[in-house]
Each structure stands twice: as C-alpha cells, then as structure tokens.
Amino acid sequence: MKSRKLYHLAIALLLVVPFLLAGFKLIEKRTSLVDLLPKEVFTVTYEFDMSNLPPQAFVKAFLPENTRRQTIRYISDEFGELNFKTTRSAAGTRGKWETTTQNEEIFNCQFEVEGKSIKYHLRSEASFESNFPKSISAYLKGTENIQADHPLIRARAQALKRGNINQTLRANFDFVGQIHTSHTGLLTNAVTALKRNRASCNGKSRLFVALCRAQGIPARVVGGIILENSRKRTSHLWTEVYFRGNWIPFDVLNGHFAFLPANFLELYKGDNFLITHTKGIGFDYQFLIQKKYQTTETLASSGRQLWSLLSVSNVPFDLLRGILLLPLAALVIAIFRNIIGLKTFGIFLPVLIGLSFSRVSFTAGVITFGTVILFVSLLHLILEKWGLLHIPKVVIMLTCVVLSLLGLSWLGVNSNWQALSASLFFPVVVLSITAERFAKTLVEEQFSEALKILGATFIIALLCIPLFQSDLLVGFFLTFPEFYAAILATMLLLGRWIGMRVLEYRRFAAFSK
Amino acid sequence: MFYFLNRKKIESEVLGINARNLSYVYPKNPRAYFPLADNKVLCKKRLHEKHISCPETYGVIERIGDISACWDQVSNHSKLAIKPANGSGGGGILILGKDEAGNWISGGKKRSEERIFTHMARIIMGMYSFGSKDQVLIEQCIEPHPFFHEIFPAGVPDFRVILLHNQAIMSMLRMPTEKSDGKANLHQGGLGIGIDMERGTLKQAYDGSQYFDVHPDNGHPIAGKVIPMWEEILTLAIETSCAFPLNYLGVDIVLDETYGPMILEINVRPGLAIQLANRKGLKNLLHNSNQKNLWP
Numbered sequence: 001m002k003s004r005k006l007y008h009l010a011i012a013l014l015l016v017v018p019f020l021l022a023g024f025k026l027i028e029k030r031t032s033l034v035d036l037l038p039k040e041v042f043t044v045t046y047e048f049d050m051s052n053l054p055p056q057a058f059v060k061a062f063l064p065e066n067t068r069r070q071t072i073r074y075i076s077d078e079f080g081e082l083n084f085k086t087t088r089s090a091a092g093t094r095g096k097w098e099t100t101t102q103n104e105e106i107f108n109c110q111f112e113v114e115g116k117s118i119k120y121h122l123r124s125e126a127s128f129e130s131n132f133p134k135s136i137s138a139y140l141k142g143t144e145n146i147q148a149d150h151p152l153i154r155a156r157a158q159a160l161k162r163g164n165i166n167q168t169l170r171a172n173f174d175f176v177g178q179i180h181t182s183h184t185g186l187l188t189n190a191v192t193a194l195k196r197n198r199a200s201c202n203g204k205s206r207l208f209v210a211l212c213r214a215q216g217i218p219a220r221v222v223g224g225i226i227l228e229n230s231r232k233r234t235s236h237l238w239t240e241v242y243f244r245g246n247w248i249p250f251d252v253l254n255g256h257f258a259f260l261p262a263n264f265l266e267l268y269k270g271d272n273f274l275i276t277h278t279k280g281i282g283f284d285y286q287f288l289i290q291k292k293y294q295t296t297e298t299l300a301s302s303g304r305q306l307w308s309l310l311s312v313s314n315v316p317f318d319l320l321r322g323i324l325l326l327p328l329a330a331l332v333i334a335i336f337r338n339i340i341g342l343k344t345f346g347i348f349l350p351v352l353i354g355l356s357f358s359r360v361s362f363t364a365g366v367i368t369f370g371t372v373i374l375f376v377s378l379l380h381l382i383l384e385k386w387g388l389l390h391i392p393k394v395v396i397m398l399t400c401v402v403l404s405l406l407g408l409s410w411l412g413v414n415s416n417w418q419a420l421s422a423s424l425f426f427p428v429v430v431l432s433i434t435a436e437r438f439a440k441t442l443v444e445e446q447f448s449e450a451l452k453i454l455g456a457t458f459i460i461a462l463l464c465i466p467l468f469q470s471d472l473l474v475g476f477f478l479t480f481p482e483f484y485a486a487i488l489a490t491m492l493l494l495g496r497w498i499g500m501r502v503l504e505y506r507r508f509a510a511f512s513k
Numbered sequence: 514m515f516y517f518l519n520r521k522k523i524e525s526e527v528l529g530i531n532a533r534n535l536s537y538v539y540p541k542n543p544r545a546y547f548p549l550a551d552n553k554v555l556c557k558k559r560l561h562e563k564h565i566s567c568p569e570t571y572g573v574i575e576r577i578g579d580i581s582a583c584w585d586q587v588s589n590h591s592k593l594a595i596k597p598a599n600g601s602g603g604g605g606i607l608i609l610g611k612d613e614a615g616n617w618i619s620g621g622k623k624r625s626e627e628r629i630f631t632h633m634a635r636i637i638m639g640m641y642s643f644g645s646k647d648q649v650l651i652e653q654c655i656e657p658h659p660f661f662h663e664i665f666p667a668g669v670p671d672f673r674v675i676l677l678h679n680q681a682i683m684s685m686l687r688m689p690t691e692k693s694d695g696k697a698n699l700h701q702g703g704l705g706i707g708i709d710m711e712r713g714t715l716k717q718a719y720d721g722s723q724y725f726d727v728h729p730d731n732g733h734p735i736a737g738k739v740i741p742m743w744e745e746i747l748t749l750a751i752e753t754s755c756a757f758p759l760n761y762l763g764v765d766i767v768l769d770e771t772y773g774p775m776i777l778e779i780n781v782r783p784g785l786a787i788q789l790a791n792r793k794g795l796k797n798l799l800h801n802s803n804q805k806n807l808w809p
Contacts, residue, residue, distance in 0.1 A: 338531060387635070387640075388640075389635065389638055389640050390639055390640055390643055391644050440643060446700065446701060446702075449700065496535060497531060497535075498529075498531050498532040499524075499529070500523070500527065500531070500532070501530060501531060504529045504530065505523055508523050508527045508794075510792065511523045512520070512523050513519075
C-alpha cells in the first residue's frame, strides 16, 4: 500500500505545484498572462563610417518614431567626436551627425523596435472624397519623381479608375503589381516605371502613388526597413493612401493591400532619402538587425525562468523551440497511442518527423517524406528477394534515402520550385530511421498493416506541426517551466490507466450487441 | 459507429490492451523471465528439463563454425524444422523433408546442402532477428493430426490456451486459409476458432470480420466438431504453465498424429483476438480467477 500512496502523492504534488508557482508569479508581478507571452522584438543598429573628411561634414539619417504600429526604445549610441542633434518635421525625425575633426569617424546608433501589424478593411461602397484639408491636398500634387500630372500617368489613371475607392485602389494595386520586378537600388520615377513596365520597390511605389493622385486620391510614399535577422543596406519604400482620416498602407511589391506586417519599420514619410551626407566624403553604412523574444521587463529581470537561455547561451531559437516543446509533443503521442490506440513507429519518431516538417515548408515536407518512403518500400521488396543481411540492407536504404533527397533537391532547383530544393533540410536521420522501421514492419506484418502504422505515424506527425510552430507554447514553457511537472503528472496517471483504447471499441464492436 | 453508444457493454466484458498489460502481463510475469518465452531455445530447454511433451530438439547451433558438425548429427532424420530462436514473422522457418532419392526438399523444391547451410548462417548473423545475433534451432517436424486436415488440408494449425496462475481461462484453434498462405496467424489472414472448453468442441470461426460455421474456403464443417484428445491438450497446457515462472501466459499447442499434443511455443503477451474468436470477453473470467492484488 505504501507505494500506492507515494504514487498518488507524487501525482498530486506534480499537478498542484505548477499552478501554485504560476499563480504566485502572476500575482507577485501583477501582470496578466498576455503580458507574459513572448513578443517579437528587433534590435536595429545603424552602423556608419565616414572618411576622407573636409573640415566640416555631416551625415543625416531618419530615426524611427513611436506610432500606433511601432514602439521604439533607444538603447545606446557611440557617436565618438561627433555633434548630434535631431530635427522633427512632417517627414519624420532626422538625426544629424556633424564632424568636429577630420579623422575617420565610425559611429553607431542602436534602438529596439516592437512592431504590430495593422489591417484596414475598406467598405466596398465607399465613394471618393473631395474637400481635403490643406495639409492633405498637398498629397494630390505631382512632384519631380511622382509625376501625377504627366499625360501617360493621367491616361493610365483614367483607365484604372472605378466607381468606388476600394475597386479603384484594387485596380491600381493589381496593375502596378503585375509590372516586372527589378532589383535595382537606383531611383526610378513613376513615369519611367510605367514606360519600361519594369521597376523595383521604389519605382512601383511611386507609380502607385502617382496613379492615386491623378485619380484625386491623396497618397504618399513611406520609407523604412523590413526587419529580419540580417545585416543589410537596403531600405524599402511602400505607400499610404489617405481615406476618411486614416493613412492606409499599401505595399505593392510584397502584395500587402491595406495591410502592413509587424516587421515593417517606418522611418520617414514622403519622397526622401533615408540617409544623406556631405558630397564627396567616403561613406559606408549598414543596418544590423537582430530578432529576439522578450517578455515584460519585470519578469525578465526576475531570473526565475528560462528567458536567459535565449540571450546568454546563443541557442538558435528554432532549436530551443524544438527542445522545449518535445515533452509536450511526446505527451500528445502517448495520448494517441494509449488512449486512442493508434499504432505508430515508436514514440520518438512521429515527434521528430513533426519537428522536421515544422522546419521546412509543408508541401516540401510531404513530398519529400512520401517520395522517400515510397522509394524505400520498393527497394525493400527488391532487396527481400535477394536475401540480404539486415545491417547491409539498412545501409543500402540509408544511402538511397540520401540519393532521393539530393534528387528531389536537384529537381526543385531545376524546376524553380524553391520549396522542394529545401528538401535537403529535412533531416536525413529521421527519414532513414522511418524508412528502416517501415521496412521492418513490412516484414513483420501484412502490407496493409504496415501502411496503417505508417499512416498513423504521418498523421500524428502532422498534428505536431502547429504545436512546434506555436510561439504561444514556447513562451508559455519559457515563462512557466514548472508545467513540465504537470506533464510528468499526466504521464504518471496515464501510466496506470487501464481503460480501453478508443479504437478497441471498434475492434470489439461485436460485443456491443 | 453505434458501438460507441454501447461502450459500457463492451467495457464490462472485453479486456483491452491497457488492462491486459497493466493488470496481467507486467504484474504477473517478472521481466527477467521474458526470455524464457521469447527465446525458443531457452523455452525448449526448460520444456525438456521438465519433461513436457514438445517436438524433439535435434540441435542448437550458436556459431557458424558449428553448422557443419551439427548438420552431420541431424541429417539422418527424414524431416527437419529449422527455426531462428528469436525470429518473428515466421520468415526464417525452413521445413525440410527428404524425397525418395534422399535429397532435401522444401516447399516442393530441391534444396542443396549448401543452401541449407547458408540459411542457417543467415539466421545466426541475425537476418531474421533484425541484426542481432541469433541461434539456430533444429527440431522434430510436426505431422498434424488428420482432424485438422478434415477442415483444411494444408499448414500446421495450433491451439492457443490462455492461463492465469495455472488455470486455463480461454482457448482457440488457429487455422490457416488460402489467404493466409499456410500460416495460422490471425494477423496474416488465418481463422480464429472459439473452443467450448467444457465440452471440448469447436465453436464458430472468425476471420477478422465475420463468423462462420464452416471453413470459408471449402465449406468443411467446423462448429460443433469434437476436438480429439482435448483433455490431454488442456492438461499439457496447465503442466506447461506450472513449469514456467510466468503467471499469465498464452501456450501454443499442436496435435501431432503420432505423438499427440505437443508444445510449440509460449507467449508472455498473448493477443486479445481470442475474445473475438470465442465471442466472449476475458475481463470477468480473468478477474474472477485472479487471487492476487494488483499492487506489489
């Protein structure tokens, strides 16, 4: 009896403690659950290098402001011997760095960005506006690069105009969208983009704005940077259209209609240059962007949870995600096996397959998986006839798995199917183990049985994909690692559960009569 | 779909796999003794020690170097069964007989000694045990009692008896069909025929989806047929159970036309389809028979 009591005690403790600890954390810090979940935050560093300096030189660059969509926190700067000041205008906040010496100056400026995406829904019956306030009607005029008055633009605008604003914007959007994309960084004005039927982001944006203006819709370009883990020098230009008191974003190049993703950092409004500097100096620059995950400061500083793993140990987030969620995925599989009664190839394999799928594109994953297993099955049938010893047979299959992955990848590259060429990222080991287990089952059971087990393994792996991709779950376990105890408790309970598996009801259906 | 509505009824009678493992297989069978059931060589050793009727073991080969010597000793027999000790799926089993000229035949084809040696070498090298080393078991071939061939002319059918603490709880007869390619395994398309243990007669046959009173391939009668030597079969099953330190067992018995009931092998995780073959659940039968507590 003693071990039974111990068993129940263990379960009770493991279930209750997480809730206590979690509740304690929430109460103590007086935050809600939503605040504790991770937010995607970017650290952006402007890295500048000025050389070959005359007695007085400067660099000007736009700096981000707080808006509805973005929250900015300045972290640090290294301005050396430069004088720094900022000026605000309708275009945005501009920083100016002036030299005091003629020595080469390497300087940087670092800030943190937390962005939100924004989506607008335009009413389909919404009609055109007129009578704009003076500040807005400025955005109806043609400029040097946004030639709204040019006959070609006017003609095209007339052709695209529809009965209401929504349809008109749609027409403009689709028209500019189907223009060929070029990747030049050079400035392209609206007319050139239209004439050549070819433009980069800045040409397309200017054309879109020009068309809108010619149709009597106030519009402007907006400049900024698309944030992602990288070092880059390219900025991005998108557009905004004024309607009913709101400036609504449109990014033709990336297909965002009345929508802007969270990682678009806005730096300036209107047709400006992100960075300007004194003519003739040696100037180089780079944007260093790093993505990280953060929770509220109070909790992060408490050190009572695992967030430090992210910043200190340099573990790539993808890997961490897989490790953190593995126990939960394994629990899901235990439930599918012991409660529902599906048979799979082991408990680890579906988890690993699911993890692999969540890292590559889903289509590529399915094609890779399906092709390899099919190939291996055929191979197995042949090898069986030749009566090979087990281990050499396995090595042959493993080699063939690698060959099929290479083949698929080559196919992907040649047919321009990006997703397929990424097949190589699918873990070879996982595929080989699955192939070997499948082959083993083909021997031990009937073909239909082996296929059923493979199917069940595959389906459960699919279910693991959203699990592994969930930022919510990752954040949850990072913030409340005590819930691993709850997983342990659940498995202790399941370990002594003698109920019938769901599929067994079907197998023994004859007993229900 | 409606079976789910009546699930209480199913639950009250049927032993599911979770319950089987948790209440019977693992508590009743000390893990250390599993190899006595899983390894045919160890099993035979114990059977011979306890003088329990089973096919005579002609030889056991552990190393490739011993094949030749062992073969010389056994090749005077007119029939042989060569099996992997740890094999599964029946893939490694080779039944050999001699023709008039003294050549070895298997499945109607001539087999040279070289090929037979190769087969045994492969067994040792683990071809049928998924890479891990194995032993070759050479034993007496079974001649099935004509009773079986009255139902179906081919293969070696066997009786499966489930015992708990040396008491026979339920049994069935596993019979091959055309579909099963000579194998009696239910998984591979064979028939499971329930047994009325009191009367010693066969009940209906189950093929995985339907029940039959006759064999589905040839219409030979099954239900109600009297099993020859049933008392001896039961006694042998109980004797075997007593001989092993395992308390929840499935015992496989064949009926040889000359030697009567013989133990083929024992199973420490006997399957649950026996309930379907008998149209009766194991749950209550086992519970009533069970004297010991669930907890250690």
